[in-house]
Amino acid sequence: MLNKQILLAQRPVGLPKESDFKLVESAIPKPAEGQILVRSLFLSVDPYMRGRMNDAKSYAPPVKLGEVMVGGVVGEITQSNHPQFQTGDVVEGFFGWQEYAVSDGKGVRKIDPQLAPISTALSVLGMPGLTAYFGLLEIGKPQSGETVLVSGAAGAVGSMVGQIAKLKGCRVVGVAGSDDKVEYLVRELGFDAAFNYKTTDDYLKRLKELCPDGIDVYFDNVGGPVTDAVFRIINVRGRVSVCGQISQYNLAKPEMGPRFLWKLIEKRARVEGFLVFQFADRYAEGLKQMAEWFNAGKIRNRENVVQGIQNAPRAFIGMLQGQNTGKQLVKIADCK
Amino acid sequence: MLNKQILLAQRPVGLPKESDFKLVESAIPKPAEGQILVRSLFLSVDPYMRGRMNDAKSYAPPVKLGEVMVGGVVGEITQSNHPQFQTGDVVEGFFGWQEYAVSDGKGVRKIDPQLAPISTALSVLGMPGLTAYFGLLEIGKPQSGETVLVSGAAGAVGSMVGQIAKLKGCRVVGVAGSDDKVEYLVRELGFDAAFNYKTTDDYLKRLKELCPDGIDVYFDNVGGPVTDAVFRIINVRGRVSVCGQISQYNLAKPEMGPRFLWKLIEKRARVEGFLVFQFADRYAEGLKQMAEWFNAGKIRNRENVVQGIQNAPRAFIGMLQGQNTGKQLVKIADCK
Numbered sequence: 001m002l003n004k005q006i007l008l009a010q011r012p013v014g015l016p017k018e019s020d021f022k023l024v025e026s027a028i029p030k031p032a033e034g035q036i037l038v039r040s041l042f043l044s045v046d047p048y049m050r051g052r053m054n055d056a057k058s059y060a061p062p063v064k065l066g067e068v069m070v071g072g073v074v075g076e077i078t079q080s081n082h083p084q085f086q087t088g089d090v091v092e093g094f095f096g097w098q099e100y101a102v103s104d105g106k107g108v109r110k111i112d113p114q115l116a117p118i119s120t121a122l123s124v125l126g127m128p129g130l131t132a133y134f135g136l137l138e139i140g141k142p143q144s145g146e147t148v149l150v151s152g153a154a155g156a157v158g159s160m161v162g163q164i165a166k167l168k169g170c171r172v173v174g175v176a177g178s179d180d181k182v183e184y185l186v187r188e189l190g191f192d193a194a195f196n197y198k199t200t201d202d203y204l205k206r207l208k209e210l211c212p213d214g215i216d217v218y219f220d221n222v223g224g225p226v227t228d229a230v231f232r233i234i235n236v237r238g239r240v241s242v243c244g245q246i247s248q249y250n251l252a253k254p255e256m257g258p259r260f261l262w263k264l265i266e267k268r269a270r271v272e273g274f275l276v277f278q279f280a281d282r283y284a285e286g287l288k289q290m291a292e293w294f295n296a297g298k299i300r301n302r303e304n305v306v307q308g309i310q311n312a313p314r315a316f317i318g319m320l321q322g323q324n325t326g327k328q329l330v331k332i333a334d335c336k
Numbered sequence: 337m338l339n340k341q342i343l344l345a346q347r348p349v350g351l352p353k354e355s356d357f358k359l360v361e362s363a364i365p366k367p368a369e370g371q372i373l374v375r376s377l378f379l380s381v382d383p384y385m386r387g388r389m390n391d392a393k394s395y396a397p398p399v400k401l402g403e404v405m406v407g408g409v410v411g412e413i414t415q416s417n418h419p420q421f422q423t424g425d426v427v428e429g430f431f432g433w434q435e436y437a438v439s440d441g442k443g444v445r446k447i448d449p450q451l452a453p454i455s456t457a458l459s460v461l462g463m464p465g466l467t468a469y470f471g472l473l474e475i476g477k478p479q480s481g482e483t484v485l486v487s488g489a490a491g492a493v494g495s496m497v498g499q500i501a502k503l504k505g506c507r508v509v510g511v512a513g514s515d516d517k518v519e520y521l522v523r524e525l526g527f528d529a530a531f532n533y534k535t536t537d538d539y540l541k542r543l544k545e546l547c548p549d550g551i552d553v554y555f556d557n558v559g560g561p562v563t564d565a566v567f568r569i570i571n572v573r574g575r576v577s578v579c580g581q582i583s584q585y586n587l588a589k590p591e592m593g594p595r596f597l598w599k600l601i602e603k604r605a606r607v608e609g610f611l612v613f614q615f616a617d618r619y620a621e622g623l624k625q626m627a628e629w630f631n632a633g634k635i636r637n638r639e640n641v642v643q644g645i646q647n648a649p650r651a652f653i654g655m656l657q658g659q660n661t662g663k664q665l666v667k668i669a670d671c672k
Contacts, residue, residue, distance in 0.1 A: 058602050059572075059602050059603075220597070223595060223597050223598065224595070227597065236395075242597050242598075242600050242601050243601070244601065245595075245597050245598040245601065248595060248597075248598050249598075254594035254595055254596070255594070255595050256592040256593060256594055256595070257592065257593070257594075257595045258590035258591070258592055258593075259559060259560070259581075259584060259590055259591050259592070259593045260590070261556070261559050261563065261578050261581050261584075261607070261609070262559065262578075262581040262584050262585075262609075263609070264578050264607065264608065264609030265578050265579070265580065265581065265609035265610065265611065266387075266394050266395050266609070266611075267395075267609065268608075268609055268610050268611055268614055269608070269609055270606060270607070270608040270609075271597070271600065271606070271607045271608070272600065272604075272605070272606040272607070273597070273598075273599070273600030273601035273602070273603065273604055273605055273606075274601065274604050275601065275602075275604055278604055
């Protein structure tokens, strides 16, 4: 038995290509004293990984060439030399794009398979769910009756943001990249309205139609021209929670857009970027609330699952292009 | 005796011209019951007035064509039919660009000429001082030891911001538009460093030199390319207090600049616009503190005074071009 791993082969220029990755097989590592061996079951592919592929200083170090790609994984422990973990435990951690990983247990979270499907530890009950929960409630601070706009609304984070905002009594409008996604948002997730930005010419006009009372909170996963339009109709004391800018991640140099800071003065508005880990000391609270809503059927979770670690690069590239509705996952193995 | 008034004659395109204004003489108005007649002594010219000259919806209605230009004035009451004001009282209010005005007393503040020169009611102890005080302390929230960068640093607001930040124990760096201003900031106001953006090619390089620990708080009066550079070196959890964007006010259409929202994510930074009047219920607190600092010699105040209401348009246009150091005022008459 060998360990299939996906390495960063070269740094992408623009949209990553499959040839930027390399599949290798190596010996399955042996856990030392105090370590666990984890067999991957599900791998998460997320927009932030695009940043890690660049050789640029950021909040986290880049993946080095020839290193295993970083990523969140749900797996089962096949061997434990760690007092707090046992063989058979299902866990979630940053084990990377590989079939097996050793870990010292730091940052590893035990998952109870009785409570929810284990893949949800990478979606509604994992990092995307927490990102939506804290990014909306703590940065956006929506109040009942306000209008919340979400870009990337059919993605892993955006779909949670909209549903949480509905639970808080807001009018929720989504921006997505296909008619199917728009229908999903309105019919299945209960968004008040949504539009397909790929078939819309005048974003400002469409936003005015769908947000007749203006926009109080904008949860931005995308950036670019839709975001430009939002700054033209943001309400007084509006808040922009900047979670992602996926439209910009594959650009070789910063794109130009109309300057908008003067609008923030007139509207006394706030724009704030965040990373989910700044709320790490409150993850338990966030997970408890998300699980409560999820188990009560108040929040729906869709996952888009590709089979086989060899297909992880394709799934990742597809996610960057918006091919997924809901959370994009790669299924690596079945639970024994 | 007639009342000289300056009206908005036409809406400016780009930088206002003197011909956009019109000087007229009309009868001195008579105060009705409950009104006061105010004779103007000093008129304030401020960047916000440029916005009021446009026929565009904003936080305040535009000045109509043929109307007296809006503006803050310190004057003396020459006739009072109002129980709370007496002839001879010195007051500050939005009396406009004219020698005489009637008012019902709303928003009119009595000034004590014994406490400070009356012109300071339009500078350090007036709207610019309050703008600096609340915009820095409430939006920027500087902490001792942090680096505060101020653009428009030699202007009415910027010069106060830098001095308040020094009093709060910060490293303070200013951006200004002439070598004389740079010298004024460092030699007279105690800024730690400053640079002349008009003779600097590489803003990012210069900012890195003068802010070796990065930028924690940016108080922005100007916008444009200096602001672009700031977003590249803002510190983690940095705060941008957007007070003005004077570089943009005379543009016929929004200027393009590099998109930067992705930087806010990585740095978990916050950008917030404000208008001083959102702190109206705390003006007394702000004025008390500013007066205490000013009277103790801890804050210096420079005023640039032009004589005669007929010169107000020229003073205003010069201020928009950065010709003033400190607060630009127009002296209309001497106190009797």
